[in-house]
Structure formats: structure tokens, C-alpha cells
Amino acid sequence: MKLTFLVPVLLIVISIVPSPTSAHFFPNISSIPPSLIPNATIWDAFNKFAGCQKGVKADGLSKLKKYFQLFGYINNSYDNFSDDFDEYLESAVRNYQLNFNLNATGELDAPTLKHIVMPRCGNADIVNGTSTMRSGNPSNTYSANSTIHAVAHYSFFPDRPRWPRGRNQLTYAFQPENQLSDAVRGVFSRAFERWSEVTPLTFTETTSFSRADLRIGFFSGDHGDGEPFDGVLGTLAHAFAPPVGRFHLDGEENWVIDGDFMGSSPMSAIDLESVAVHEIGHLLGLGHSSVEDAIMYPTISSGTRKVELANDDVMGIQELYGSNPNYNGSDPTLTPRGERDMSGAPRFDCSLRCGVLLAVGLFSVLLFV
Template identity: 80%
Template sequence: MSIFHTVAHYAFFPGKPRWPESKTELTYAFLPENQLSKNVKSLFGRAFERWSEVTPLTFTETTSYSRADLKIGFFSGDHGDGEPFDGVLGTLAHAFSPPAGRFHLDGDENWVIDGNFLNGSPVSAVDLESVAVHEIGHLLRLGHSSVENAIMYPTISSGTRKVELANDDVIGIQELYGSNPNYNGSEPSFIKYSK
């Protein structure tokens, strides 16, 4: 089992940092040195959309990494933020609450980007979109949840795809930012793949 970073149900970071109420449009950019594929960038767009579906927040990709509200990058080992990565499995990623907006992923992980664990993926393969949705919750100020099916649960096993927000995630994020009037309240599920 890998560690994302527990508390009864949803939780917030100490001091409850958040994006200002007037800031509902957030921009994100990728570290230029990473040179990510179109598929990976689309995956992150879907992950941000999960949070937009339930809040009034919108997320737009920009090419200006230095000016983006949210800065996403893949790093290995000690990368200068006091939170070094530890190689395959272990700590997969970390994100810093508002207003820092930094989102770092371990570049040494065996990331799966198509959600398919059955076609020759290593046993240690981790679903990138699942981790992205979780870490975006941290970027928005959510802490960890004790509800196992919640996106904000602190761990995820390799071979697991969990990208839909649970009721606990929705209640927590809506307490912070309010509701998207178009949200229909459907209950999510997650899938464990066996090899």
C-alpha cells in the first residue's frame, strides 16, 4: 500500500487556508522540463473537472508556469521542498495548500495513464489520474478523510483506479467553496484490478 500523505471524515489543513472567495477561476501549468504528452495533460484536465463538477471553481491550463496558480511537476528524490520522494511506491505525490499551489509527483513511479492495469503493467503500477484527483483536493485545502472510498483517503493500493469523488469529498469541498448548481449528487465507486 502506498501513502499519499486521518481524521474522522473530511478534514481541512490547519489554519484552514483557502483560495479567496473572489478567486473561482484557477490556472494550472506543468513544469516545462517535464515535456508531458497530450494524454497526460488531458488526464489532469479530467482530474480538475471532477472538482469543478461539484463546486463553482473552474480550472484552465496555461503555458505560463511562473504565473499559474497551480504548478504541477514530476520530480525524483530530494527536489528542494523539504518533502523528498522515496522511489517506487511509498510516497506517490504531495501538494501544498493554498496559496502555495505546488503539486509534485514522484517521477520514479510506474504511472498508468490509461486506467488499464491488465496489459503488462508492473505490479507496482499506480493510476496517475487517481493520484491527481486526490492531490488536487489538497491544493484546494482538503486534508485526509477516514472514509475508505473517499478520494481524500490517505492511501491507495497499486492496481486501484479511484477517480470519482465520494459523498464525503463533495461535502467537504462544498463546505469550503459552495456547490455547483448543476451537481446531480451521484454516488461514486472505485475499482481494484487483479493480475
């Protein structure tokens, strides 16, 4: 009886253990080999749908439907992946436009397609049919500083998971097989500091990967959590809500460490710290925001650096955890140190469905913790 139970469990564990990859890290954009710079992004083919609207049939629209389903804009039960622009696709386009503050026509116009083809995070924008990106919350949200704007656009995972009260000291570790350099680890250390600066939370690196609260790894393709990575650009990373603490990045991206994009910027260069700061927000319980200046905005263009928390990010994270006693609402101290932060430019998207993340993540806790 015992043996019969253990065998399937072992098979499940083996089947979903992710395989780490050797990631592409570059000290600066000029060190990226031309051979690794693609001529087009993974979603650039969607640009041919400019002007498409309900009633049109166009080759490849089925792939666009799958894109929208991946990010929550089309229900998971939908399975009519034909090339017909039906009412479900029209509704998806309109909701996407609302979330990204675009003209909500339901038609695939140029501004909409420009957003769709951007690299993005893997977490969904719509969870269980409900979008939290476009509507401002009431002004009675928590804030350590009364000068922060009143309307909030941040969001949380379903049921607002967070790390337990009183657990302010969290540990993080890197997948040992990735063998990350001190320079790369330093990028993540700074990214964690962005959040500890405004909350009571502290983050300490540990060598015990299995016991760490937050576990970070670089993977490629299908890595066992139901949401495979897609190579250069497309989806960049995804993270699981508390208390799972898993943070996966696509090892095939061209990750730039120094954050200097003031010179030439290859279309495939992705600032590692920008993506890390965003995904850590998910690890702490934040969902996506419709505020373009916010770290938790879902998309980022290549050659962009965005590392400073916006007011919307601060309001959201402080509603979950409260404020750092030393934080007075002024500008973060981490940014004015000679860093170039293009925080007004488009951002990154996480492309994992939050529902899938929560389900798979909770299951992974039982198996790997």
C-alpha cells in the first residue's frame, strides 16, 4: 500500500522538477554578440493584424487568441482557436485597451499592437475574469505619507496572500546550478533593497536553497510549472505569490547587468534589475498596475531601465506590510547615485496566469519545501 502511493508521487516530483539553464549575462549592452540579437521579437508577427476587427478572418489570429488567453483576457474554457475575429477576441482586445489606458474600440489599431508586441512578465492581467488594472481604488488606502496621490491602481493576488505578520525577515537563495557571479547576485540584492526601503521587510541571501523563503532561478523553455519560456523577448520572467516564493527568469534573454542604456541599445537587451524589482513585487503579493510609471506595470521595452518604485507601488506594498519606520515619503535614497533610470519609458510584462501560479505554486510547496 505504501509503495503504491510513493511511486506515483515520485513520478510527479521527477516530472515537474525544473531544469536550470546557463543564462546569458552581459556586463553592458556593447558586449552582446550580434549573433544573439534577433531581427524581430517573438510577437512581431502580430503587427500584420493592424486594422483587424470583429468579422474579419486573418491567418494567425488563432495565435493572438492564445496570447490573450495566456494573460487572462479570454476564459480558460474557450477553445475556438480559429482565425476568425469573433466576439470573444473583440472583448479581449477592448479589455486589454482599457487596462493599458488605450482607446477602447475593440479594434487592433497601431497603439494597441505596439503594446501587445512588447516583452512582458508572465503573470496575468486578469484573474478569474476580473481585471484589477484599470480601476482606481478608493482613496482610504494605507499610506505613510499624505502627499501620495489619492487614486490607487495597484492590485493583489486573489485573496490577498502576503507573508505572515511578524515575519519581516525573509531569506532568498539562487538555484545552485545557475552558478551566478557576484555581480549578478549584487543586482538582485539592490532589487530587494528597493522594497525594504519602504517597508519593514528585510531580505538576506542564504546558501540553503531548499530552506529559503524566496528561491530564484534561470530556466529555458518548459521548466515544469506549466508556463514555458519562449526564448529571446516575449515573456521575460514570472513569480509566485506568497507563501510559495518561486521566481523564474528566462535564461535565454540577453540580461544586461550595468543598467546603462544611454548609448546604443540592442532590441534584445533587457535590464536585469528592472525585471527583478518587478517580480519581487509579485513575490510579496502585488499584482499588476495600470500606472505606466509603476514598477508593477506589466510591460517593459528592451533597452529600458526602470528600477524606482512609483507612488502606486509604495501605496500597494505598504497596504500589505506597513511602512519602514525610517521612510518619510521622500524620494528613495537608492536611486540618486549616478544610476540612469529611464522610468518614464514602457515596461515589462509577466506572462504567467496568476491562477495557474497559485495552483502550481501551492502544489510545489508541498513537494519541494
